[in-house]
Amino acid sequence: xxxxxxxxxxxxxxxxxxxxxxxxxxxxxxxxxxxxxxxxxxxxxxxxxxxxxxxxxxxxxxxxxxxxxxxxxxxxxxxxxxxxxxxxxxxxxxxxxxxxxxxxxxxxxxxxxxxxxxxxxxxxxxxxxxxxxxxxxxxxxxxxxxxxxxxxxxxxxxxxxxxxxxxxxxxxxxxxxxxxxxxxxxxxxxxxxxxxxxxxxxxxxxxxxxxxxxxxxxxxx
Numbered sequence: 681x682x683x684x685x686x687x688x689x690x691x692x693x694x695x696x697x698x699x700x701x702x703x704x705x706x707x708x709x710x711x712x713x714x715x716x717x718x719x720x721x722x723x724x725x726x727x728x729x730x731x732x733x734x735x736x737x738x739x740x741x742x743x744x745x746x747x748x749x750x751x752x753x754x755x756x757x758x759x760x761x762x763x764x765x766x767x768x769x770x771x772x773x774x775x776x777x778x779x780x781x782x783x784x785x786x787x788x789x790x791x792x793x794x795x796x797x798x799x800x801x802x803x804x805x806x807x808x809x810x811x812x813x814x815x816x817x818x819x820x821x822x823x824x825x826x827x828x829x830x831x832x833x834x835x836x837x838x839x840x841x842x843x844x845x846x847x848x849x850x851x852x853x854x855x856x857x858x859x860x861x862x863x864x865x866x867x868x869x870x871x872x873x874x875x876x877x878x879x880x881x882x883x884x885x886x887x888x889x890x891x892x893x894x895x896x897x898x899x900x901x
Contacts (some may be wrong), residue, residue: 685735685886688700688763688773690695704748706741706742706743707729707740707741707746707759707760707843708731708742708743708746708747708749708759709727709731709742709744709746709747709759709761709762709771709831709850709895710746710749710756710759710761710762710763711746711747711748711749711762711763711764711765712750712751712762712763712764712881713748713749713750713751713752713769714750714764714766714770714772714805715751715768715769715770715771715772715773715776716725716770716771716801716805716843717768718766718767718768718769718770718798718801719767719768719795720764720765720766721748721758721856722765722766722767722795722868723765723795723868723869723871723872724872725871725873726763726765726868726869726871726872727746727750727763727871727878728744728745728746729871729872729873730871730888730891730892730895731744731746731890733740733789733888733891733892734891734892735872735898736862737828737889737892738828738895738896740895744794745767746763747759749762750774750776751776751777751779751838752773752775752776752779752780753779754779754858756779756780757783757786757788759788760787760789760898760899761788761789761898761899762783762788762789762790762791763790763791763793763868764785764790764791764793764802765792765793765794765795765798765868766798767795767797767876768797768798768801769795769801770798770801770802770805770871771801771805772780772805772808772809776790776850776896777805777808777809780809781809781810784809784810784851784853784858784859785853785858788858789857789858789859789860789898789899790858790859790860790899791859791860791861791862791863791894792806792859792860792861792862793861793862793863793866793868793870794861794863794864794865794866794869795825795866795868796866799863800881803815804860804883806851806859806861810851810853810858813851813852813853814851815849815850815851815861816848816849816850816851817847817848818848818849818850818853818860820832820833822836822848822850823897823901824848824850824860824894825848825892825893826893826898827892827893827897827900828889828892828893828896829889829890829892830892831889831890831893833847834846834847835848835862835865835867835890836865836867836883836886836889836890837864837865837866837870837879837881838866838867838870838879838886838887839865839866839869839870839877841864841866842864844864845864845865846862846863847862847863847864847865847882848861848862848863848865849861849863856901857897857901860894860897860898862890862894865890867887867890869870869887870883870884870886870887870893871884871887871888872887
């Protein structure tokens, strides 16, 4: 049986219900696996640390282990919050792009974190998913920066990269942010175990706080 499935319309109401956030239920964060040669598997300690931080500070009940899910797989619909990262090329087939689109329109949420060098590839890939939408920079007073933690200047700067100011972009469909893209920030590196990048604890804390904001926003918008 083909693992790349288009979800029938009669399942959409069930999927939307499944995405409703229930703090008492165990859930998993998911990591998006994609084609093209980019290292989708970067930052292996990031999501476990983010799950633990959210459980302690938001009252969530995430399992510490995350799930890896392929873009075109029907299992994508089991995870209301999906994280995507990497340094290089990103390629979505037509079936994968359609599957991701239906997932996002059905209530799912995608966080893309540029680990450096991803930007030229992820933008055309997401354009294939939403040809009618463009990434728009979210203003500093956007609710995503004013959840449990307040970021008056937008995304925190975690790693230098090209020494540009960090930017947070959204794909907005009918008033809902279906995808948040953190650029020139590198939140995922900040979520990793301290010894991986030797970031100061204050920097890691800011990265985790912003990550928690994104998770909270995804479930409550």
